[in-house]
Amino acid sequence: MSREPQTPAADGATSEQYLRAVTIGERRPHDGTVYLAPYDPQWPVQFARLAERIRAALGARALLLEHVGSTSVPGLSAKPVIDMVLAVADSADEPAYVPPLQAQGFVLRIREPGWFEHRLLKAPDVAGKLHVFSGGCAEIDRMVAFRDRLRANAEDRLLYERTKQEFAGRTWRYVQHYADAKSEVVHEILARATESNSP
DSSP states (O other): OOOOOOOOSSSSSHHHHHHHHHBSOOOOOBBBOOOOOOOOTTTHHHHHHHHHHHHHHHHGOOOEEESGGGGSSTTTTTOOOOEEEEEESSTTTTTTTTTHHHHOOOOOEEETTTTTTEEEESSSSSEEEEEEEEEEOOHHHHHHHHHHHHHHHHHHHHHHHHHHHHHTTOOOOOOHHHHHTTTHHHHHHHHHHHHOOOO
């Protein structure tokens, strides 16, 4: 992933309480290991199909739409879930974009007012997550920069893959906890991406 978004709360009970508070609908514990699939060239195809539906629903309200996360990096194993990031004028203004997406089969599952006004919608038909932020949000830049670094740098891609495989074999209460566990290596890689882009 560029990076799976991190919850502001980090571990244990606090994190579980936070996840319950921001989830819309029932949240079922994972209580297992995480399956990483070998890279599948169908992932970008699935993204393109979902992107078409999102753009059809929102038109000019979709200010930016990118395929992010591990499924967007050729050669990288991943949870077989298509991560997408969408920028709209104001992600807190749900009536402006959620109903048209719901008409396309997307389901609003996460509302995080305290974290960049992040919203997450589950995609229809295929396993996919649509992360929504306001245009200009720094988190969008981080997600895209992380993806681009992994696409361009074989060493960092390998480091991230090894880290993912190490954590994937552990048992996690929620998949978000697996995502949060990778934050140290994500920050390390992002720091190098920023450094290499500096004049």
